Amino acid sequence: MRLLARMGIGFRRGFGRVTPDPFVLAVALSLLVLLAAFVIGDWPALTAQLAQTHGPQVRPDAAAKLGALLDGWAGTGLWKLLSFAMQMVIMLVLGTALAEAPPVRRGITAAATLARGPRSLVAITAFFSIALGLLSWSLSLIGGALLAREAGRLSRDRGWRLHYPILCAAAYTGLMCWHGGLSGTAPLKATNAKDMGEVLGAELAAAVGTISLDDSLFSPLNLVVSGGL
Template sequence: MKINLNFPSSFQIALLLSLIVYVLAVGFTLPTNESIFLYSFQVLKFWKSGFWELLEFTLQMILILVFGHTLAMSQPVDNFLDKVAFYVKTNTHAVLFTGGVSMAGGYLNWGFGLILGAVLARKIGEIATEKRLAVNYPLVAASGYLGMLVWHGGLSGSSTLKVAEENHFLMDKIGVVTINKTIFSDFNIWTNVVLILCLILLLLFLSKKPIDKQVEVTKNRSTKVVNESKDKLGYLIGLIILALSVSEFSKVYEEGWGFLDLNFVNFILLGLGLLAFGSLSRYVSSLSEAVRGATDILIQFPFYAGILGIMKYSGLLVLIADGIVQHSGPGSFPLFSFFSAAIINFFVPSGGGQWAIQGPVIVEAANQMNISVPNMIIAFAYGDQVSNMLQPFWALPLLAITGLSAKSLLGYTFYFFLIALLIFGISIWLFV
């Protein structure tokens, strides 16, 4: 007899986590001599208090996905991908080009890199079918997902950019942590360099393997962007935004990188998008299409904020942090945080949502053990991104564009996961 098991949706998981945290808070933080019934209602009030506290963060996460996604659908980007795909002559070319473009795009912006890699993989598959080139299409598509393995240590990392803002939700615990201590730290830069080099070698090795089955990819008009509108106001607004953004870089030598936060990145992405489309009407049309991919963030983030509200106001957060400190030390805690972030990512697939839940625990424990908070933020980022290679949530846009199944990608992304797990683990063990 066949048993059908349905894995819960990401929203159902958010609801389940809310219930679990609620029960834990009632069970472990109940004050002495207080009615459990009255306290249960009080914990619900904690949930309500936290529910809307991350609205700014929610909108920032939506915009960084939507603006990046929209930019990837613009005509200049589409033309660039056409040129890259045109020079593909072998399977090795296809795999390395797609992996390189995806990682470069993902480092700049995760939404941009995700769509960029998917569209390029599709274009290469179409050209390979048309020219009868022997190309391992599932491997090419898997290479197009590699941007999600470098994004959180890159320029659109949710946790690293959030803590670089004034008045972020952990401001009273750690102050402002500028990106020169996280994204541009020697620890993060050298870890990424080693990771990318090892991934390139792995792609080279895998691309030389015999191709079991050639996948036929028919022409898909949705991968071609056509700018039909003639209004050019987008150019003017885009140039103004980019000029204002570039002017901020003049402050780097005097004031450092404090200006580079989520709002600044979103401002640049908006300017680039408007400049790339030129037409306001065409930009808004593509923006409307990209917004659909942000639905999960929109509905789930308030529930993650509610979870944080329960943990913060009930005292469960401090209780968990104290427990971690008692059962781990400065030597083991960074690796513990890395592996736990990788596991939690299966249930909370949004880096921003996960930081809202796990970040306060990491910060509290790190402060108690006198461990570098910037390095712990990077360790968390590595854990969040490494299990993306096994987590199908963010692969859904790529699967839709390439027309492949998650199973066909997993056979290759599992190798990416193992290599990254080893590199991140060793790096954290040696330097945090």
């Protein structure tokens, strides 16, 4: 346990020195994609539009490319995700409300009291996080954190020496397998022809068709993998 703790501290310090803030990383990746589009991007739609308005010999200049990129990002690209983003927000809010409900909170407390030591406390936290993740990723996200907090309080009261970084990691293990559960976005969207068309495009969606839950979430492969986790 001490060796694992020292390794964890070393990894945390190393990544803390070199890993940027998530917002900085998002901005940097956006600028990288913008630069790549200018240098090696292909502009068939913009070229066709300019050919109709200014003649076939006109090629997109930097200003036209920048305008098309901004329109693709903020005009037509970003706002296509509003319905999906609202679905995720609703799932997170409802998952939080469910995890904070008194019966669920009592169940979380009861689950933590099953532990007989710090190792079993970590194992129980991971088990319930994964079980909740197969039901809903938002429930696992919030419920796992609440279980970890209750586990830390129980460990303090009983005088156990608990490695809290490992406990926190166990609380979020449900996020490893949630997409194989009932809230997996891709398996659910694959059951609807309209959603498949929005994701894959009309031509590819017509060739692939829809995929039932029996062939995805409830397939033997997914059940074995999710059960193994």
